[in-house]
Amino acid sequence: MSRFKLSCMQVIAIAKNTYKEAIRSKIFYVLMAFAIAMLGFAVILSFLTIGSQKRVILDLGLAGISFFSVMTSIFVGIGLIYLEIEKKTIYNVLSKPLPRASFIVGRYFGLMAVLGINLIAMLIILSIALLFFKGFTPMIFYAGLFIYLELAVITAIAIFFSSIASPVLSAICTLAFYLIGHTSSTFPEMLVPLLHNDIQKKIALFFFHILPDLSILNVSNLITYNIPIAPGFTIRGIIYAVLFSTLLIFAGCLFFKKRDLV
């Protein structure tokens, strides 16, 4: 058996295990319940609106799905590595001929599988609500794809921090990453006009380009109004998310490899 095939099998085994572990996690069900409650809330609010009910359900539904999926990704992801070390269960795994990188990658794919199932379930619930109001559009699954890309990045950052820090610190750092990712796009509009010096403006713009920008993975607003997504946007979005996640998982593997677990 080739080394690559063996590594793949190891990653799949760990991913399966992570999937089972995460699906049993209470936080997963609590957040899913909140997400479903949010969808119900969107339907109730739609009755209060004057005008398009479909728009309210779609806007609040997609926002709720995205927000609670990200919260699931953060709060399940931050404990995946650290708690294994805390409970010392990681020694049972790492005592076997298994590269540490396979452990991190397996953990990542396992959690992504759980998040994928979670996301599909919520999108189906949203679709049923929209069908009921005759506002269903298959484009919500397109929005779901972009939510999943965002989850890929957020999960990667949660696993990265989980491999080097405690759950509390990981949660703070991942939430900070999420906040920066969703606010950095306002830099040119908000921060730059406040600066008077050209050098300061250039520095601000430099940070705008190097900081993560998760708003580029948000197409929900376009879906609501059936605005066509620009050609090449999806491909670029996928490449952006894959590269970002790969970089973070790679960095996580490096840190975890050098970490003294004894």
Place this chain on the structure above:
Amino acid sequence: MRSPILKRFIATLFAILLFFSIFNIHKDLTYITRIYPDEYRSYYIPSSLHAKVFSLGYTNALSDLLYLWFVYYWDWYGKNVRYSYMEHTFEVMTDLDPKNQDAYIIAALLAFVPLKWDLVYKFLDKGIEKNPENYVIPYDAGNYALFSEKNYERAAKYFQIAFERNPERTTIKNLLAYSLSHKGDLETSLKYFEEILDKYKNDDSPEGNYYRFSSVLHIFEVKNEIAKRDVEKAVEKYRAKFGKNPPSLRVLKKEGFINEIPKDPLGKDYEYDPNSGTIKCVSKFNPKEVIGRW
């Protein structure tokens, strides 16, 4: 040492007291806030830019929540501050989601109730600007201007925008032609009414009958208006030359101020009044005779 039963009793009593205290304080606070003057109601909606940052990318969802709040609580505040609050909330929600057509339409409706025309048109103008393909918002603005404000120039301006964005909708064309006739652009109005009549010439559906009836009636009126205007202009020139009104339309033609003696749309002569220098249509026009009963 107290017995466990006594401890439980004290704990239960304490819990009941706590519950009633909270209940009473809540009731009192509700009463106090209700008797506050309207001006003291707290209002804080951040600026559009801050709201964008705060929304974490879910701008449409935040805009929807603001819209719901706006619809239900816009009149919650004192009249001296109500409209500035209304304007600010509108700005924020439409900056967050510029494509929300309902926001423009309902905000304009709420501003229309107290006849705040400046706000009505400000809200709708923003919608027209931010949604260059939307014809409903200019159509709505045109309706306010035509039917409520009776400002025909403004109505024609908005219906023209709506017509350019959706030339297929006869309702818009019909109202545009009507506004233009009141504004004084009779030739363009006549052209549009004739186009509508041509479109529905052989259409016996309720819609077709309505537009045939409407256009036939308006063509009659607009043709009369054109004749009246032309005669008045000619009379004015005659008066400038001779110092008095012409005694008849024949004299007006003889002196070369008009090429032909105008006939009404049914082919009959107009009644000319030499004292006022105006003409009057005396034909009894029944559109049902022209288009048939429907």
